[in-house]
Amino acid sequence: MTKHDDIMDIRRIMELLPHRYPFLLVDRVVDFVAGESLKAYKNVTFNEGFFQGHFPGLPVMPGVLILEALAQTGGLFVMHTIDEPLGDRVFLFAGMNKVKFRKPVVPGDKLDLNVFYIKNKMNIWRMRGVAEVDGVVVAQGEFTASVASKGDM
Template identity: 50%
Template sequence: MEATALTNHIISGFSCNSSSSQASSTHQYHSLIPATTNSLKYQKIILSSNPRSHFHRRNLTACSSVNGVEDTVKDVPIEKQFPAYPAVMDINKIREILPHRYPFLLVDRVIEYNAGVSAVAIKNVTINDNFFPGHFPERPIMPGVLMIEAMAQVGGVVMLQPEVGGSQQNFFFAGIDKVRFRKPVIAGDTLVMRMTLIKLQKRFGIAKMEGKAYVGGEVVCEGEFLMATGSSE
């Protein structure tokens, strides 16, 4: 390979040759390590083989930046390919904040929390969830109203202010708007929900929030939530 061609090849991120690109055009690739100009080592890439997975699979191909010849990198064992979500708040902490209990506690873990601003949490959907036998026996999918409820509970984490020991109040639905269900959620999915505070009227204890839920990085549900805090009496 000539020097100019080699330099261009490296700068482009150690791209595979054109025949390899065409052969793999049905897959989506993301860089696992940044391309460098001071190394002729192989560049690893991630193969997104499962669009419903919340993490891309760390599989497999690499190409030589020296001679353009494809090589195969040994697969990472499947049990090591998917890292776990962080636990900013585990289920025990969530139970201290939210008043919900089985079978209506629909938040398993908070993975990101910005006090008074937003929260991101997950719900691991399993076939053992009690709504699946009736919705539907032949094609079990998570009811849309429960996706909305799960997202509202994530919003409750923001409203109840766990960073200051909790507001000692309950929160309630006051309204929903612009709700859209984009894709079905099925057993085995991890529902990732982000709730962001848009507007807060402290005097009346009313908040407007924007919510989006994802599976495998794709939006499955979104909407605007109007929520209120107050005494349960």
């Protein structure tokens, strides 16, 4: 993004994604390069409901939620790229490959979410996601997602 006005705050994110509390896992978009990448973040706090059971006395953000945060970041990349809201469509995971978890994410971490465009064909999008905390990779993988009409589900 080159203009400060293009940075997406939570209101713009909520216009583009259907997710809501407690499942909206992106707080702000800080960079967008058309056709290439999008960078966002999630502030991880002890108030997250999943920390009550994962794990008592040793709070660790579930890896699947880190992947979901990356997928939502990918959804924002796609929606910002096509520059329109989902409307009656939904952005769905279609597959994950080469997923690796490198380090636990804990309360107090700022989870940086980076997605990089690989390719798309029609309504199928492939991206590489990298999640970092303080510049250290905590999770990564490639994922495929599709934009589908809710009526087709």
